[in-house]
Amino acid sequence: MTILVTPHTSGRHTVTWLVAIAVVLASSHAWAQPANRSEWQRGTTLGGFAGISAADGRMPALGTALGWEIHPNLTVDGRGLWMTTDPGNDFYAALNALVTLRPLGNIVPFALAGVGMYRATVDAASGAVPEFYERRLNGRTRASFEDVALPLGGGANVFITPHLAIRPEVSVVLVRSGGTTRTVGLHGVHVAYHFAPHTTR
Numbered sequence: 001m002t003i004l005v006t007p008h009t010s011g012r013h014t015v016t017w018l019v020a021i022a023v024v025l026a027s028s029h030a031w032a033q034p035a036n037r038s039e040w041q042r043g044t045t046l047g048g049f050a051g052i053s054a055a056d057g058r059m060p061a062l063g064t065a066l067g068w069e070i071h072p073n074l075t076v077d078g079r080g081l082w083m084t085t086d087p088g089n090d091f092y093a094a095l096n097a098l099v100t101l102r103p104l105g106n107i108v109p110f111a112l113a114g115v116g117m118y119r120a121t122v123d124a125a126s127g128a129v130p131e132f133y134e135r136r137l138n139g140r141t142r143a144s145f146e147d148v149a150l151p152l153g154g155g156a157n158v159f160i161t162p163h164l165a166i167r168p169e170v171s172v173v174l175v176r177s178g179g180t181t182r183t184v185g186l187h188g189v190h191v192a193y194h195f196a197p198h199t200t201r
Helices: 010-032
Strands: 043-054 058-071 074-084 089-100 107-123 142-159 164-177 180-194
Touching (some): 043 074, 089 142, 142 180
Antiparallel strands (some): 043 058, 058 074, 074 089, 107 142
16 A cells, blocks of 8 residues: 555665664653643544555555643554555554654644554555565465554644644654565644643743
């Protein structure tokens, strides 16, 4: 479906490590920032996502997310995305940590990292099969594969009201199987409702 890219190369290894290092550094910076606890309270978020997944081609991605704001600088986010491909629908689910960076007024940047699962349906009769899946077909013409997915990325919550935020987001999803990796780009926008109000500055 959407999260299909060529197998990892040394260049992609470099990009992956750079992204990982950036997330760690950003997270450290975020936790170092003092939080105004008098203006913060635990809460839940509910949102929808629309975007594009890019690999062998560009595919639409739609999904939903449920988040738990457990710390002024940390939200745990569970999400599921469906992507349309020629043979059918692929599904991606992940549990992510969104670490808040320094707020800029009503714009709250964040770094993202997590773990999840990517389910792909492969149909050899539909055309070229990515090498990541081709070697695992074992003579079958159609099969589904479930692999570990490791997302890394970032974005920002742009608060329109104390409860409603528009959240543009860009991430890479590393789909892993048997020591090989397929890198998938994913970008889009969440519309998130925060049940606990946020004070914007």
